[in-house]
Amino acid sequence: MKYRLICVAAVFAISLAAADQNSKNAIPRTPDGHPDLSGVWTNVTITPLERPRNLEGKEFFTPQEVVAYEKEHQRNRDVRQRGTVADVANAYNDFWWDSGTKVVKTRRTSMIVDPPDGRMPPLTPERQKQLAAEAEAKRERCKTPGCEVENSGMPGPADRASDRPLMERCLSFSNAVPMLPTAYNNDYQIVQSSGMVAIDVEMVHQVRWIPIDASSHLPSAVRTWLGNSRGHWEGDTLVIDTTNFNPEMSFRGSDENLHLIERLTRVDADTIMYRFTVDDPTAFTKPWTGELPMVKAEGMLYEYACHEGNEGMMNILSSARTDEKRAAAEAVKK
Amino acid sequence: MKKAMIGAVCGVAMLLAAAPLWAHHAFAAEFDSNKPIKLQGTVTKMDWINPHSWIHIDVKNPDGTVTNWAIECGSPNTLFRRGVTKDSLPAGSEIVVDGYLAKDGSNRANGRDVTFRDGKKLFLGSSNPDAEK
Numbered sequence: 001m002k003y004r005l006i007c008v009a010a011v012f013a014i015s016l017a018a019a020d021q022n023s024k025n026a027i028p029r030t031p032d033g034h035p036d037l038s039g040v041w042t043n044v045t046i047t048p049l050e051r052p053r054n055l056e057g058k059e060f061f062t063p064q065e066v067v068a069y070e071k072e073h074q075r076n077r078d079v080r081q082r083g084t085v086a087d088v089a090n091a092y093n094d095f096w097w098d099s100g101t102k103v104v105k106t107r108r109t110s111m112i113v114d115p116p117d118g119r120m121p122p123l124t125p126e127r128q129k130q131l132a133a134e135a136e137a138k139r140e141r142c143k144t145p146g147c148e149v150e151n152s153g154m155p156g157p158a159d160r161a162s163d164r165p166l167m168e169r170c171l172s173f174s175n176a177v178p179m180l181p182t183a184y185n186n187d188y189q190i191v192q193s194s195g196m197v198a199i200d201v202e203m204v205h206q207v208r209w210i211p212i213d214a215s216s217h218l219p220s221a222v223r224t225w226l227g228n229s230r231g232h233w234e235g236d237t238l239v240i241d242t243t244n245f246n247p248e249m250s251f252r253g254s255d256e257n258l259h260l261i262e263r264l265t266r267v268d269a270d271t272i273m274y275r276f277t278v279d280d281p282t283a284f285t286k287p288w289t290g291e292l293p294m295v296k297a298e299g300m301l302y303e304y305a306c307h308e309g310n311e312g313m314m315n316i317l318s319s320a321r322t323d324e325k326r327a328a329a330e331a332v333k334k
Numbered sequence: 335m336k337k338a339m340i341g342a343v344c345g346v347a348m349l350l351a352a353a354p355l356w357a358h359h360a361f362a363a364e365f366d367s368n369k370p371i372k373l374q375g376t377v378t379k380m381d382w383i384n385p386h387s388w389i390h391i392d393v394k395n396p397d398g399t400v401t402n403w404a405i406e407c408g409s410p411n412t413l414f415r416r417g418v419t420k421d422s423l424p425a426g427s428e429i430v431v432d433g434y435l436a437k438d439g440s441n442r443a444n445g446r447d448v449t450f451r452d453g454k455k456l457f458l459g460s461s462n463p464d465a466e467k
Contacts, residue, residue, distance in 0.1 A: 009373070042415075044415075050343050082370060083368070083370055084367055085362045085367045085369055097408065097412065098408070098411070098412040104444050118378070184385075184408060184409050184412045185384065185385070185409050185411055186410065187411055202384070202411065204385075289353070298414075299409070299411060299415075302382065302383070302384040302385060302409070302410045302411060304382055304384040304385060305383060305385070306385070314462075
């Protein structure tokens with residue numbers, strides 16, 4: 001009898017605890033019991049990936065510091081000088097952009113949480129050498145006509161379309177794997193079923209397919225822009241494991257050996273906490289991890305019509321050919 | 335609508351700065367900082383297209399003819415996040431666009447500011463009281 005009473009009391013206590021837990025973390029669930037991540041989300045923020053040097057040793061802002069930081073950020077952006085190229089180039093002076101006005105609600109001073117200094121670890125010496133050699137090859141090629149300025153502001157080869165950066169080719173803005181905010185359209189639509197999760201990244205209409213099964217990644221010879229993803233649940237967290245990146249797709253210096261681990265945890269009705277770990281031993285001296293919230297957003301995603309009307313590529317290539325012809329004609333004159 | 339094209343004001347040319355890393359195309363390549371323009375007209379339609387929406391307006395010229403201008407704007411979701419919906423700019427709305435002319439001579443401009451005729455700003459882009467308006 002005494003044993004039975006203890007048993008009843010214990011069960012009662014556990015149910016109470018469970019009920020309490022449920023009310024605190026009331027998150028929607030799919031019929032199979034997993035957290036429901038579906039919907040439209042945004043991760044727009046002014047929190048930088050790396051902690052600024054002047055915030056060294058400071059992991060979180062105080063609420064007062066948040067106000068000051070956001071105000072200063074806005075002030076710097078609102079410099080408006082009419083009739084300048086900068087005003088035009090800044091595309092309407094942030095008036096039309098949507099790159100955020102607030103820091104993340106966790107009040108972190110950087111997205112990077114590991115290393116603890118909030119900054120990316122150095123690239124390996126081999127990777128540094130490789131990138132330097134690639135840059136040197138570009139410089140060498142561009143000593144002769146036929147190069148055009150890239151988005152970085154430096155000239156790059158324009159012998160064929162595949163010489164040009166992925167952005168100009170409308171292939172990727174390198175913001176989808178991992179999912180990090182950019183200048184605007186920081187919107188993601190997640191569609192979830194028991195065996196598959198799809199994420200539509202509005203910029204630039206990149207759809208990530210993530211099978212939730214025990215299958216292995218594709219053979220390593222198969223390389224894609226967004227890599228090859230597999231998902232599994234660890235408790236209430238969706239873990240996405242991605243490999244097989246195309247060597248041309250580099251995230252902050254990563255190479256084709258990038259192994260990206262992303263963790264999506266729906267922490268409340270309005271938030272998914274997004275954590276990503278960059279594991280690439282041939283590119284970085286150690287793995288590094290970042291975190292930022294994705295917040296529920298209103299509205300729908302629009303198709304990003306990047307290719308349609310993209311006359312830039314034709315103009316870039318024809319401009320490079322014109323430069324070559326002009327240089328050849330001048331050489332003949334001499 | 336007495337004066338359709340209020341006038342272009344010359345500005346100071348500066349060296350072309352590197353385009354923002356994330357810009358898909360360099361706006362300075364498409365629009366001329368030396369040709370600021372102010373257009374007053376009536377909205378004929380709005381294209382909600384990624385990455386850039388377009389407002390089309392009919393502008394009455396001094397000689398009485400009407401020209402349809404296309405004004406390049408931000409992406410549909412950028413506008414939406416700023417509270418602009420399909421109801422904000424119905425056909426027939428009268429607006430003033432303060433922007434820059436396209437370099438190719440077409441009837442296109444970018445929209446630096448868009449204001450209703452009564453002076454009300456359409457967008458709440460800036461929260462900085464110190465910003466030059």
